[in-house]
Amino acid sequence: MSSSAALALIEFTARRVFSGKRLWAAIVLLAIPPLVAALLVALARQRAGTPVHFDGITFNLSLYLTLVLTAMIYGVALTSSEIEDGTAGYVLLGACPRWMVALAHVLVTSPLLAALTTASIAATYGIASISPVGVPERGPSVIATDAFVASVALTVYLAFFVFCGYAFKHNMAVSIGTVLVWEFIMPALPTKFMNYTVVMNTRILWLHLTQQGERGRWFRGVVGFDVPTYAEASMFLSVAAALFLTLGMVAAMNRSLAGREGGT
Amino acid sequence: MSDAVIRADRLNKWYGSVIALNDVSLEIPPGITGLLGPNGAGKTTFMRIAIGLLRPSSGAVEVAGEDPWNNLAHNLRTGYCPEHDGFYEWMTGRAFVRWLLRLRGRSRAEARDGAHRALERVRLLDAADRAVGTYSRGMRQRLKIAQALAHDAKLLFLDEPLTGTDPLVRAELIDLIRSFEREGRSVLVSSHVLHEIEALTRSIVLFHRGRLVATGDIHEIRSLIDRHPHSVSVRSSRARELAAALVRDETVAEVSIPAERSLLVRTRRPDEFYGRLPQIALELGCEVEEVSSPDDNLEAVFRYLTER
Numbered sequence: 001m002s003s004s005a006a007l008a009l010i011e012f013t014a015r016r017v018f019s020g021k022r023l024w025a026a027i028v029l030l031a032i033p034p035l036v037a038a039l040l041v042a043l044a045r046q047r048a049g050t051p052v053h054f055d056g057i058t059f060n061l062s063l064y065l066t067l068v069l070t071a072m073i074y075g076v077a078l079t080s081s082e083i084e085d086g087t088a089g090y091v092l093l094g095a096c097p098r099w100m101v102a103l104a105h106v107l108v109t110s111p112l113l114a115a116l117t118t119a120s121i122a123a124t125y126g127i128a129s130i131s132p133v134g135v136p137e138r139g140p141s142v143i144a145t146d147a148f149v150a151s152v153a154l155t156v157y158l159a160f161f162v163f164c165g166y167a168f169k170h171n172m173a174v175s176i177g178t179v180l181v182w183e184f185i186m187p188a189l190p191t192k193f194m195n196y197t198v199v200m201n202t203r204i205l206w207l208h209l210t211q212q213g214e215r216g217r218w219f220r221g222v223v224g225f226d227v228p229t230y231a232e233a234s235m236f237l238s239v240a241a242a243l244f245l246t247l248g249m250v251a252a253m254n255r256s257l258a259g260r261e262g263g264t
Numbered sequence: 265m266s267d268a269v270i271r272a273d274r275l276n277k278w279y280g281s282v283i284a285l286n287d288v289s290l291e292i293p294p295g296i297t298g299l300l301g302p303n304g305a306g307k308t309t310f311m312r313i314a315i316g317l318l319r320p321s322s323g324a325v326e327v328a329g330e331d332p333w334n335n336l337a338h339n340l341r342t343g344y345c346p347e348h349d350g351f352y353e354w355m356t357g358r359a360f361v362r363w364l365l366r367l368r369g370r371s372r373a374e375a376r377d378g379a380h381r382a383l384e385r386v387r388l389l390d391a392a393d394r395a396v397g398t399y400s401r402g403m404r405q406r407l408k409i410a411q412a413l414a415h416d417a418k419l420l421f422l423d424e425p426l427t428g429t430d431p432l433v434r435a436e437l438i439d440l441i442r443s444f445e446r447e448g449r450s451v452l453v454s455s456h457v458l459h460e461i462e463a464l465t466r467s468i469v470l471f472h473r474g475r476l477v478a479t480g481d482i483h484e485i486r487s488l489i490d491r492h493p494h495s496v497s498v499r500s501s502r503a504r505e506l507a508a509a510l511v512r513d514e515t516v517a518e519v520s521i522p523a524e525r526s527l528l529v530r531t532r533r534p535d536e537f538y539g540r541l542p543q544i545a546l547e548l549g550c551e552v553e554e555v556s557s558p559d560d561n562l563e564a565v566f567r568y569l570t571e572r
Contacts, residue, residue, distance in 0.1 A: 002369035004366065004369055004370070004371055005366070005367060005368065005369040008363070008366035008367050008369075009367060011366075012363055012366070012367060016352075019352070019354050019355075020352075020354060085350050086346055086348050086349070086350020087350045087351065087352060089317050089344070089346065089350070090350075090364055090367075090411070091367060092317070093315065093316065093317070093339045093342075093344060094339060094364070094367035094368050094369075095336055095339060095340060095367065095368045095369040096336075096367065097334070097336065098334060253334060254319075256317070256318045256319045257312065257317040257318065258279065258309075258312070258318060
């Protein structure tokens, strides 16, 4: 394998992030938090004195919902959609090994999506700053902190969806089902399993970085046992990202492409 | 030891409970070889295994003496033109070929020059800077061939490259594919239309329902096909006028109009008919949008071969 092929793979992957319908879908998703912020600003102006929790907009919308959906769109688009469309074969028949193609999907796409997410977070706080109550509680480091946490979550989710895209024929069902049960329902249940979800550990990172680890209003439902420490959350997210990345690379090495028609 | 470029040994491929390739053992010599069989015969599966996109369920395949699965050196020696259109529709044709060259390790300058040469070779330079999404069927076929040959592949796998093209494009592509052999490349080209393969090569491999039925010279199968009327589907905006002209032609046995812009012609002299069709269309001044051959005539031959 030549270094020029590896470089081309990185460039080509980056180019695909900013093209096609997937980009528009990501833009629409990432525009939701600033739009909700704008709506809240308008409401706050009408009803002066009403507390507006802008952290909730970035925290819950950006990290909890928007990130998962954005990562899913890109994870599916770069793997199974390209297999279905018949374009994956061109890339997999190049001079780069298949594991490197899967690696590039995650390591090239994550920072670019994180940049888009940062823009969304910055826009949200920019709009929040013009409200009568302003941005509460935290200083200018808020955007950097949120962006960092978002990048970590994006990497884990993207690695998972890339793995699903290469490993499962019905990857959309697997991806949506897993995320729905494990990431949306499980964190809402008062069980120990919530400590093994990406969304919970992402929240822990965020709380330690912004609220000195205090639960605050974001963990009203978490009672009866200790939430993970910063170190435990970091370890969980690192291991999850590495595990799904490795599984994705192995799945790419073993994925047969039967063609768009799947026939003979 | 033979000089086969592709060698398969007891190759099997299952899709769930459906068998796509059934105990296929064969050797394909250098030069152009036609892979012939009706739809669903296993041609695409065989090609995809040989190119390294599919893993066989059992058995082995060697291309130039090597296993093609996850083999980067094999990727650089071979070029693949898939049957179905799979493109980044937002990309220009030039960018598409250039990117694929770069993914095969070419520098920016080499990729730029290589893409230009390949597009020139398939006569697509005029449309090279247009988005692929705006391309006609014939242009898409040319682009797929351009990307397959751009990196100087020594072995080309062309899966139904002539399907859906108009007579003019078809003739050009046939000339182009034949020129690859003169350059020392080997070509495995698939089709379900005997006439197309016959125009390209005498060496054929026949598949039917996942099994290898016969290999060898096309002339042996040719005598069989003449016993069965050959069906040709023609698309034209002036289908009725074209039908009226065709029915008077001595090469045509029967003409029907199954749809508004579509003709179904039955002929026992396909060679002459394919030569006459452009002339008749030209005399009428009507455009032929697409010519294709349903595989029912070939199916009849395969029935004969498999039941004898």
